[in-house]
Structures are given as structure tokens and as C-alpha cells.
Amino acid sequence: MQQLVRPDIATLSAYKAESLADITATEIDKIDANEVSSDLPDWFKSQLGTIASDQIKANRYPDGEYAHLKQLIANYVGHGITSSQISIGCGSDEIIRSLLVVACLHRGSIMVAEPTFSMYDILARSLGIPVVKVPRHDQNFQIDLAAAQAAIEQHHVAAIGLVHPNSPTGNLLNSAELDWVRSLPSNILVVIDEAYFEFASHTLAAELDQHPNWLIMRTFSKAFRLAAYRVGYAFAANELIEALEKVRLPYNLPTIAHTAAELAMDNRDRLLELVPEIRQERDRLYRELSNLGLRVWPSAGNFLYARGQDNKAIAQALKQKGTLIRQTGGGLRITVGTRSQNQRLIERMGDCLNSL
Structure with missing residues (x-):
């Protein structure tokens, strides 16, 4: 075997x-x-149950395009983001995997600053993609920027994974780190993971149009309480999203999960x-x-x-x-x-x- x-x-x-x-x-x-x-x-569960009973046909594949959900997300994100700039994933993990295929496979490594979300490392290594790890300062968990810059010069870094705020340490990217991120060359994909955006109330979405090599990810699993449904999304320049869509599995989101995410967007003020x-x-x-x-x-x-x-x-x-x-x-x-x-x-x- x-x-x-x-x-x-x-x-x-x-x-x-x-x-x-x-x-x-x-x-x-x-x-x-x-x-x-x-x-x-209970009111959310009741509404979702009614929709599932009355509208979902179990013998049919999911929508596959998620056009309405993408529009709802675009309205929620704001900052001029359009539905064509959004990709939907079965959790953020699927999006990370697709990004690695698009940006790193046969092209280079992904760099992470540890400790951070472990799936960047696990998914990259499962694809045979090298992982370059740089440390964080032990007192405040700021990225060791000197080590990070040296790693870029020494390795063929194709992507960088940044969780904002970082898990497990909880710190947001500070001003020095943000200046460094803004200075990164355009041939490096910068993945900004905003899974905890609703708790932090800080986003880099307003700067996205200035950095076509940036991609921001979020999830419905945290503040929206849809962890059981596994819905994540990413927004970026059209060219990046088009590439993600090419490697996304067909019908990747079950219809009930898609429906739950739409209902969450329609009732986001109440849920939040x-x-x-x-x-x-x-x-x-x-x-x-x-x-x-x-x-x-x-x-x-x-x-x-x-x-x-x-x-x-x-x-x-x-x-x-x-x-x-x-x-x-x-x-x-x-x-x-x-x-x-x-x-x-x-x-x-x-x-x-x-x-x-």
C-alpha cells in the first residue's frame, strides 16, 4: 500500500x-x-426549515453560481466590492486550498508567521507546496519583519498567509506590519484572513482596489453561527476570482448551506x-x-x-x-x-x- x-x-x-x-x-x-x-x-431555524421544506429539491444539484448570495455578500462588505469579485467556498479551508493551487503549485512556497492558523501549513504540504515559516515576537506576537523580508529574498515566496486578527494570538496587524504588507511586490499573493472581522471591526477591504495581489477571506462560521454549514467567501480583483472559479469544485456548497448563508445575510443585524x-x-x-x-x-x-x-x-x-x-x-x-x-x-x- x-x-x-x-x-x-x-x-x-x-x-x-x-x-x-x-x-x-x-x-x-x-x-x-x-x-x-x-x-x-429558534426563529432562524424555523425559517430555514420552512425554506428547506418548501423550496429545496433534494434530487437537484445546488445552484453552483450562487449569484444572489454573492450580491448579498457584496452589499454587506461594501467598499465598492461587486458580486463578480466574490468566490464562495465550503468553509475557508476550501478557498485556501484553491488559492494554493492557483498561486503556489509549481510556482513557489507560501510563507506564514507562526503561531497562526494551522491549515495553511497542512493544506500546502498536502499539495507538495513548500512552507516558509517565520517567527513572531514573543511579547506582542508581531511578525518578525526582518526575518520575513529575508525569507522573501532567500526563497521563492509565491503567497503569504496573514490572519487578521491572528489565531491563536488574537492580535491585529499593527501599523508597521501593514506598511510592510503594502510594500510587498505584486507577484506575491497576499491572503488576508478576516475570519474574525465581526468581532474586530477592522478590515482592509477599503484598500483592495489599490492592491490587485491582495485577497481577503471571511467566513459565516464565526459571528454568524453557521459553523455546521461550512460557508466561507473571498473577495479580490476580478482576475484572481476568475482563477479561483476555474479550480473550484462544481456544486461545492450544499443547497441547505447556501440557503442558510442567504438567510443570515438577510437577517445579519439580528444575528450580530x-x-x-x-x-x-x-x-x-x-x-x-x-x-x-x-x-x-x-x-x-x-x-x-x-x-x-x-x-x-x-x-x-x-x-x-x-x-x-x-x-x-x-x-x-x-x-x-x-x-x-x-x-x-x-x-x-x-x-x-x-x-x-
């Missing part, structure tokens, strides 16, 4: 979500995946009413966890990044108490949950730290 598989694939580790199988706690708080912990409201509460809880968690003795960094996302004396032991102890967080990048990424989940986290964290 080994002779049928590329040798480098054998060295890859699959992306795995936290298992719930070995948790003995009766009440489990899953705050490890940067999901919004409150489910979709929860965002201020999440920000408020994020700030409360920042204070409380800091008071417990953890090193916690400010965040522009719906999560916090923290470090303790023994991160692995903290994560394992919390898991046994029923709170799942993510150990990654040399620290702990903690999703902001509901108020009751956050309160349990604070209490359980205090117990864990006292017992270590």
Missing part, C-alpha cells in the same frame, strides 16, 4: 478536533474551536446583536484570568490567548473538569463562551492553578 501514497504524505498529521470520549464530567463546555457558544435562534455581548465577556475573561496569574494577551477576536507555567497540564486538568480549550502555539487558546460557561471556566481554572 505504501507505494500508492506519496512519501511526504506519510509524515503529515491530520487535523483533529478534541475528542469528548474520555471526559467523565457530566457538564461539558466546548470552548476550544472559536465557535460562538450560543446556537442559532450577540457580538457586543461576546466582546464584553471577552474583556471580563481577560481580567479574571489575568487575576488568576495567567499571562493573557488582549484579543480582537472571540477568543483569548494565555500562557501558564504548564499549559499541557492546565488543558488536561480543565478537560477532566469538563472545559475544553485548545493547547496550541506554545499557549492556550480559549474561546469566549456564554456567561455561565465563562464563569465555570474561571472557577475551574482557579482550581487547576491552585492544584498544579
Whole structure:
């Protein structure tokens, strides 16, 4: 069997979500995946169910063009973005994979600043694309710009993946980083991942027409609470989007997911009413966890990044108490949950730290 598989694939580790199988706690708080912990409201589910029952024909393939959804997204994004500048993906992961095929395959490497979203590395290596990794400064997680510039000069960098705000660390690109991004040559594709835009309220969309080598990605999985439906989108210059559309799989988005995204766009103000509460809880968690003795960094996302004396032991102890967080990048990424989940986290964290 080994002779049928590329040798480098054998060295890859699959992306795995936290298992719930070995948790003995009766009440489990899953705050490890940067999901919004409150489910979709009943009125949304009811409307979606009615549409699915009355309008979706299960024997027919999906629309495939998503023209109406693209127009709704263009209206939401603003900044002069048109529907022809938008591509829809089955989650942001599919878009990242398509970008790698378009920009890097047989052409060059992708550069990332670690720690960051792991799928850039996983997807690139699965395609046989080299990954150039540069560090971030340990105190504020700013990209080591000198190392990044040196990497561009030493390697054939075809694309750069930038998460804004970054996951797992929560920091936005600062002014020095933005100046560097603006100065990058036009033959490098700059992917700006704004998955947490609704929590950060900061976007580079207004500058997109000045940089035809930029592409911005967003998702419905976070603030819009459609993680189960896997809908992502990208917007960029027409030429880039046309290339993405050429490699996009046909009918890549199930009809129910497409319908849910349209309904979310039609009701975006109501769905996003929860965002201020999440920000408020994020700030409360920042204070409380800091008071417990953890090193916690400010965040522009719906999560916090923290470090303790023994991160692995903290994560394992919390898991046994029923709170799942993510150990990654040399620290702990903690999703902001509901108020009751956050309160349990604070209490359980205090117990864990006292017992270590």
C-alpha cells in the first residue's frame, strides 16, 4: 500500500478536533474551536426549515453560481466590492486550498508567521507546496519583519498567509506590519484572513482596489453561527476570482448551506446583536484570568490567548473538569463562551492553578 501514497504524505498529521470520549464530567463546555457558544435562534431555524421544506429539491444539484448570495455578500462588505469579485467556498479551508493551487503549485512556497492558523501549513504540504515559516515576537506576537523580508529574498515566496486578527494570538496587524504588507511586490499573493472581522471591526477591504495581489477571506462560521454549514467567501480583483472559479469544485456548497448563508445575510443585524455581548465577556475573561496569574494577551477576536507555567497540564486538568480549550502555539487558546460557561471556566481554572 505504501507505494500508492506519496512519501511526504506519510509524515503529515491530520487535523483533529478534541475528542469528548474520555471526559467523565457530566457538564461539558466546548470552548476550544472559536465557535460562538450560543446556537442559532429558534426563529432562524424555523425559517430555514420552512425554506428547506418548501423550496429545496433534494434530487437537484445546488445552484453552483450562487449569484444572489454573492450580491448579498457584496452589499454587506461594501467598499465598492461587486458580486463578480466574490468566490464562495465550503468553509475557508476550501478557498485556501484553491488559492494554493492557483498561486503556489509549481510556482513557489507560501510563507506564514507562526503561531497562526494551522491549515495553511497542512493544506500546502498536502499539495507538495513548500512552507516558509517565520517567527513572531514573543511579547506582542508581531511578525518578525526582518526575518520575513529575508525569507522573501532567500526563497521563492509565491503567497503569504496573514490572519487578521491572528489565531491563536488574537492580535491585529499593527501599523508597521501593514506598511510592510503594502510594500510587498505584486507577484506575491497576499491572503488576508478576516475570519474574525465581526468581532474586530477592522478590515482592509477599503484598500483592495489599490492592491490587485491582495485577497481577503471571511467566513459565516464565526459571528454568524453557521459553523455546521461550512460557508466561507473571498473577495479580490476580478482576475484572481476568475482563477479561483476555474479550480473550484462544481456544486461545492450544499443547497441547505447556501440557503442558510442567504438567510443570515438577510437577517445579519439580528444575528450580530450577540457580538457586543461576546466582546464584553471577552474583556471580563481577560481580567479574571489575568487575576488568576495567567499571562493573557488582549484579543480582537472571540477568543483569548494565555500562557501558564504548564499549559499541557492546565488543558488536561480543565478537560477532566469538563472545559475544553485548545493547547496550541506554545499557549492556550480559549474561546469566549456564554456567561455561565465563562464563569465555570474561571472557577475551574482557579482550581487547576491552585492544584498544579
